[in-house]
Amino acid sequence: MKVTAFFLLVAATSLVECKRYRSDYEDYPDAGGWLKLHRVPANWHEARLRCHLEGGTLASPLTQKMSDVLKSFVEDHVLSNCGIFTGIHATFSRGQFASIEGVPLERIPHHWASGEPDNEQDSEQCILQLKDGSLADVSCSDTYPYICYRKYTNQITNACGTFDNEYQLDARTGNCYKFHLVPRTWSRAHLACTSEGGHLAVINSDAEAKVLEELFAKNPPGKLQSRAPFGKDIVFIGFHDWNEHGEWLTVQGQTLEQAGYVRWSGGQPDNGTHNEHRGEFCGGIFRSAQLDDLWCGMPYHFICEKAPDSLLWDEQ
């Protein structure tokens, strides 16, 4: 009894001590969550989407403590003397600023940089936090670094090494798979999978094709919303022509032969044309798990694959 109690205590203590989200996010108790700096500047919409796909939100200085944390982040890590995009925006209705969470600017402690806000050319609907912690309105299509924020939760990392329980481990391959119900273009699908710590699914064996076929079957046409041609019966996966128009490689740079699965559906690849959409340069599968070439720019459902240990920490 005593021993059990001791182990429970140790387990409980270590849960409290090391709050962890994913290895690319750092724990900031003063911010009440985890933060990740994106150094590569992006426009505001791109920044918002990346944070969202990583399971977080584009960080805003909602409290004085949070503002100080973001400020020290900018001092420690950044870069130019410009600042970082915050989640504070007026992209829904011009001039009406609120954070991603919907907190209006009036309720966010802030001070403006000198001369700001000036809504230059009536085109500044996004908010930058400068080095000194002050704010400025800027164009949402300008590009700046930004910080993603994930508030503490009591969730525990699952067998796939993520909080996202849509990832399911399959014992046949030892990898995890997720069927995305929000259709996206191939490029956005790629972004979604990589943001989740994985990649668009790569079929490495007949067994893995079977795994994807079964996952597809769990998502019958009635459950799907893609309006692309055959959008309820084809999904994007991880191969592409890498702009060479003729040679297909996986997102890991291997030929389909090297990857271990080359089973095209009858008549494919056919480089189909549909209205203004010419040329099929992105990879997908039918419900049979047989391959198809697809229009990159149309939103299809897609399947991500993730190794259970990606995004985990190296234990000392």
Ligand SMILES: *[C@@H]1O[C@H](CO)[C@@H](O)[C@H](O)[C@H]1NC(C)=O
């Ligand atoms: C597919 O069609 C597009 C445009 O219609 C063309 O540019 C491209 O070269 C074709 N690809 C192949 C592999 O034939």
Ligand SMILES: [Ca+2]
């Ligand atoms: Ca301005």
Ligand SMILES: [Ca+2]
């Ligand atoms: Ca694989």
Ligand SMILES: [Ca+2]
């Ligand atoms: Ca095709």
